[in-house]
Amino acid sequence: MKTGDWARDPEGLYQHSRGGVITVARLGELGVPSMTAYRRCRPGKPWQRLLPGIVLLHSGTPTRRQLVDAALLYAGPDAVVTGAASCRRQGLRALPGHPFRVHVLVPNSHKVGASGHVIVERTFRMPQPIVEAGVPLAPLVRSVLDECRRLGSRQEVSALLAEAVQRGLSLPELFAELDAGSSRGTAIPREALHRIADGARSAAEVDAMKVWRMSGLPEPQWNHELRDENGEYIATPDGYFVAVGLAWEIDSYDFHFGKQQYAATVARNARYAAAGIAVLQTLPSRLRTEPKRVASELVAAHRAAIARSRAA
DSSP states (O other), X not given: OOTTHHHHOHHHHHHTSBTTEEEHHHHHHTTXXXXXXXXXXXXXXXXXXXXXXXXXXXXXXXXXXXXXXXXXXXXXXXXXXXXXXXXXXXXXXXXXXXXXXXXXXXXXXXXXXXXXXXXXXXXXXXXXXXXXXXXXXXXXXXXXXXXXXXXXXXXXXXXXXXXXXXXXXXXXXXXXXXXXXXXXXXXXXXXXXXXXXXXOOSHHHHHHHHHHHHHTOOOOEETOOEEOTTSOEEEOOSEEETTTTEEEXXXXXXHHSSHHHHHHHHHHHHHHHHTTOEEEEEOHHHHHHOHHHHHHHHHHHHHHHHHHHHHO
């Protein structure tokens, strides 16, 4: 564009951006002096500064995609998105609701530092990116563990890892990635992975294991498939106390109390009853908000199951 043309053709200027995000250097190439670019980012003006040297060509709230594009332009052409932003773009939902951040990986030789909503991590282990809608993403296993290393909450780490396993990531590849990366922040995810390896398939089941330990009861079989004497499937309870015939189900609203899911839960409980198996149902939220009470309920259900088996 010739000097001054951009002012008469703002749409043409927009076409040179990434969805409205553009560098001040590129604006200069298009005939917009840097002083003019920054002046147009002042309060009440039509543009806004997202990061050092990065401008959004409107003054409204930037979208998440625009924040990701800004991070990539800021970090340089070799940058790869990892962490929560990458996990979210690859379909995971169990992510904390803290303010939106974009975690990018750059080669160790790069000197760019963190700024604004961007976390910059220099690494010798640059991953081969997966490009999704023009955004270079770290593979899911790397993205998940990069996020877990920065989370301080056992509950959040357990939830994210459990969903990742449910979505198809294997425990061996998660452990391998954990071992290959930085040791910083690995204690909590390593603990959570070991618990998942012990049989917990979801964050709620990790919490259930904690409550079971409080109860003092014998350890149940975790996620053990039950079949009747004819080999017909009954259910796969979260915990099953074999000696007394007690099934413990962690039934969440999300997965059990939609219309179809509710019908499936009723049918499951009918199969338990027909097989003579007692069942205790617990909401996952209660495992965290009132663990002692749930532990007491588990003990009471276990005692009732013992009494019933003796009476039979």
